[in-house]
Structure formats: C-alpha cells, structure tokens
Amino acid sequence: MRGKFIVIEGLDGSGKGTQAALLIKYLASKGRKVFQTAEPTESVTGGLIRDVLSGARQRTSSELAALFMADRVAHNVNPVNGIEKTLEAGIDVICDRYYYSSIAYQAVGEDKQWVVDMNINCPSIRKPDVCIFFDVDPESCRKRLESGRVYLEIFERDIEQVQAIRARYHEAFDLLKDSDNIVVVDAARAPQEVAADVEKIVDKLFE
Numbered sequence: 001m002r003g004k005f006i007v008i009e010g011l012d013g014s015g016k017g018t019q020a021a022l023l024i025k026y027l028a029s030k031g032r033k034v035f036q037t038a039e040p041t042e043s044v045t046g047g048l049i050r051d052v053l054s055g056a057r058q059r060t061s062s063e064l065a066a067l068f069m070a071d072r073v074a075h076n077v078n079p080v081n082g083i084e085k086t087l088e089a090g091i092d093v094i095c096d097r098y099y100y101s102s103i104a105y106q107a108v109g110e111d112k113q114w115v116v117d118m119n120i121n122c123p124s125i126r127k128p129d130v131c132i133f134f135d136v137d138p139e140s141c142r143k144r145l146e147s148g149r150v151y152l153e154i155f156e157r158d159i160e161q162v163q164a165i166r167a168r169y170h171e172a173f174d175l176l177k178d179s180d181n182i183v184v185v186d187a188a189r190a191p192q193e194v195a196a197d198v199e200k201i202v203d204k205l206f207e
C-alpha cells in the first residue's frame with residue numbers, strides 16, 4: 001500500500017515543527033514508517049533559496065517563486081529519496097511546507113495567477129492526502145519566534161506582511177477547497193490539544 005502524503009503548513013512560529021515531531025511519534029507508534037521532509041529542500045536549489053530568505057542575496061519575488069517551483073518538482077521526482085519514490089515504498093511522508101506556501105508568500109500582485117497556476121497544474125507536483133494548516137495570529141507567532149530565534153527571515157520582520165501572508169493562505173484554501181483536502185487547526189492552544197486534533201485528522205486517512 002502507498003504511504004500517505006501529509007503536508008503541514010503555517011506561519012513561522014505557528015508550531016509546525018513541534019507538531020511534526022509529535023505526529024511522527026504518533027505514526028511510528030502505530031507501526032507506520034515515516035519520512036520527514038521540508039521545503040525548501042537541502043538541494044542546491046534549496047541553498048539558492050536560503051540565501052534569499054536570509055537576506056544574503058536579493059532576488060525578485062518571481063525569481064524566488066521559480067526557484068521554489070524547481071525545488072518542488074525535484075523534491076517530488078528525485079529517484080533516491082523523492083516524495084513519489086518514498087510513497088511508492090509504502091512510507092508516509094510528512095512535509096513541512098509545500099505549494100500552499102508558494103501561494104501564500106509568492107502569489108502577490110502581478111505574479112498572483114501564474115504562481116498559483118504553475119503550482120496547481122504541474123503534473124510532477126503531487127497533491128497531498130491532507131494539508132494541515134496551523135492557524136495562529138501573527139502577533140502570537142512573533143512572540144514565539146522572538147523567544148527562540150537568533151535572526152528573523154525576510155518574511156518574518158514585518159507584522160503587516162505576516163498578516164497579508166495569513167490572509168493569502170486562507171484565500172488559497174478557499175480557492176482549493178474542492179480539489180485539495182485542507183484542514184485548518186486552531187494552533188493557539190496547548191501543543192497537546194493541537195496534537196490531539198492532528199491525530200484525528202490523520203486517523204481519517206487510514207479509515
């Protein structure tokens with residue numbers, strides 16, 4: 001049987017990392033084999049992307065969107081440890097960020113339509129079995145980040161920008177509600193409460 005493809009999304013500081021770790025433990029306790037991955041990936045393209053995210057290198061938003069796209073296609077089709085290959089081997093894939101992030105972060109202004117279209121219509125980009133969005137208001141995300149991070153990435157510095165990103169996430173979910181299985185979870189609660197919701201969502205995939 002194919003593995004399940006689970007995407008987790010949320011603003012920086014929404015608790016994705018904590019929830020991914022809890023979910024992996026949960027799936028392992030059920031005897032599932034799990035592969036944890038993330039975008040941007042560790043590929044050369046991922047490195048080019050990180051140079052932009054850290055502010056070390058300037059690129060336009062459309063260049064960045066194209067880099068994320070290239071990274072995502074490779075992430076799907078990589079014959080060694082790509083998403084396709086892993087699912088075929090019966091291993092569940094938990095991916096921290098996916099095309100929903102590109103829509104929330106790069107589908108802006110005149111780039112809006114093509115960024116959405118290329119991510120949604122690309123035959124090499126598999127739709128996940130579920131996308132779980134950890135929804136927290138930007139102020140709380142910022143507080144969580146400030147207590148734990150040495151530096152903030154370019155998208156985390158301006159609260160109004162983060163609010164716009166959250167709004168675009170919700171727009172994307174509305175747009176994709178018939179084609180994608182998306183569940184929005186209130187992530188402003190205690191981690192164990194959030195995790196209990198996540199377990200229920202994931203259990204449904206195995207019914």
Ligand code: TYD
Nearest residue numbers: 012039040053068097098101102105153155
């Ligand atoms: P990173 O620190 O690698 O992961 P996270 O903060 O999720 O733990 O940051 C990834 C950054 O990349 C984050 O600010 C969102 C951004 N991003 C995009 O702008 N577009 C995309 O398509 C993806 C996958 C991420």
